[in-house]
Amino acid sequence: KAQGASAELRGANFSGADLHRANLAGCDFTGARFEGCRLTGANLPLTNLQGVVFDGSNLNLTSFYGADLRDASLQECSAEGTDFTDCRMYRRQADQVLQALGIVVEDEPIPKVEN
Numbered sequence: 001k002a003q004g005a006s007a008e009l010r011g012a013n014f015s016g017a018d019l020h021r022a023n024l025a026g027c028d029f030t031g032a033r034f035e036g037c038r039l040t041g042a043n044l045p046l047t048n049l050q051g052v053v054f055d056g057s058n059l060n061l062t063s064f065y066g067a068d069l070r071d072a073s074l075q076e077c078s079a080e081g082t083d084f085t086d087c088r089m090y091r092r093q094a095d096q097v098l099q100a101l102g103i104v105v106e107d108e109p110i111p112k113v114e115n
Contacts, residue, residue, distance in 0.1 A: 059100065069093070074100050 008028045015035040019042050028048040037057040045065040052072045059079040069089040079100035089097070095105050 078102075 009032060010028055011031045012029065013033045014037055015033050016037065017034070018038045019034075020038050021041040021043075022039070023043045024047060025043055025045050026047060027044075029052050030048050031051045032049075033053045034057055035053055035055050037054070039054075039057055039059050039062050041061045042059075043063050044067055045063050047064070047067045049064070049067050049072050050070050052069075054077055055073055055075045057077050059074075059077050059082050061081045062079070063083045064087050065083050066086045067088070069084075069087050070093075071090065072093070074093070074096040077096075077100040079097070080102060082101065084097060098105050
């Protein structure tokens with residue numbers, strides 16, 4: 001288990017790893033890769049995840065409480081029951097998070113303008 005704010009794993013490649021229920025609280029994973037990982041029930045609160053790639057990962061029941069997810073990629077992830085409370089991310093990332101939570105995101109219809 002990597003624990004504590006002193007654990008720096010910047011740029012590490014964890015792609016394909018099984019990190020089910022791992023306690024990774026407070027670590028610095030800036031720029032790391034977690035593609036296709038099993039992170040179900042993992043604990044990542046107050047973690048630096050800037051620029052991390054989680055594409056295709058199972059994030060169900062994971063805690064990202066207070067994590068920094070700015071520029072993180074969450075494409076094609078599942079995140080049912082995942083805690084994103086107080087996370088930092090850019091507005092443009094919101095659709096990825098909503099889709100990972102199973103929420104269908106649609107554009108609003110353009111209103112017709114009558115002459």
